[in-house]
Amino acid sequence: MRLSLLALVSILAASTTALHADPFTPYGHPGSPILSSTNAIFTGANGTGSMRTSIR
Amino acid sequence: VSAADTDTISIFDATTGTFLSPTNAFNNQSPSTPGTMVTFSSPTLHTGDTLVFDLFNTSFPSDTFSSNTGTSPDGDSHAYLTYFNGTIGSFGNIVGTYVGMEDLPRGQSDFDYNDDTFVFTNMVAAPTPEPSTFALLGTGLLGAAGALRRKFRV
Numbered sequence: 001m002r003l004s005l006l007a008l009v010s011i012l013a014a015s016t017t018a019l020h021a022d023p024f025t026p027y028g029h030p031g032s033p034i035l036s037s038t039n040a041i042f043t044g045a046n047g048t049g050s051m052r053t054s055i056r
Numbered sequence: 057v058s059a060a061d062t063d064t065i066s067i068f069d070a071t072t073g074t075f076l077s078p079t080n081a082f083n084n085q086s087p088s089t090p091g092t093m094v095t096f097s098s099p100t101l102h103t104g105d106t107l108v109f110d111l112f113n114t115s116f117p118s119d120t121f122s123s124n125t126g127t128s129p130d131g132d133s134h135a136y137l138t139y140f141n142g143t144i145g146s147f148g149n150i151v152g153t154y155v156g157m158e159d160l161p162r163g164q165s166d167f168d169y170n171d172d173t174f175v176f177t178n179m180v181a182a183p184t185p186e187p188s189t190f191a192l193l194g195t196g197l198l199g200a201a202g203a204l205r206r207k208f209r210v
Contacts, residue, residue: 027169033132
């Protein structure tokens, strides 16, 4: 009984991991400007940036 | 795919008041898609510093479209930040902070924050206190003040 419960928990954990694989979401309110500042905090040395796309 | 206007971005260290090098990076008319990787640096950059994204559009030479609402000509933020974990062309899988920028002012902008998009490592979105947080803080401070007043009343 305990073993099957453990297996169930493992299966649930594995399936939810896939859901968290790529949590990126584009801006969700097109047409509505963001009204407060959206700056960043530097978290360590060697910061890099890569251009992903450039579209209108 | 390129935006019609020519855009570049600079990163401003608001904590020390200096721009990171290079400035005017990521010219959107030069690289292919996905484009280039740039390492920004500054001798005065330290962990915890606040970084501001400034977009310069050559069609609007006197304006800075910024993530800082106080700097943008329309008082809006021109950067959308979110967590990113995915593949970027030949760079492979990159985990970092996605920044999507808007390169036009209010009235002309579609505000979909995808004119110029980047992924940065080694930085996270700065927390923005919500009104409910301020309300909670205010309530707590009022309660503490009341308690102290009762304690020291003669």
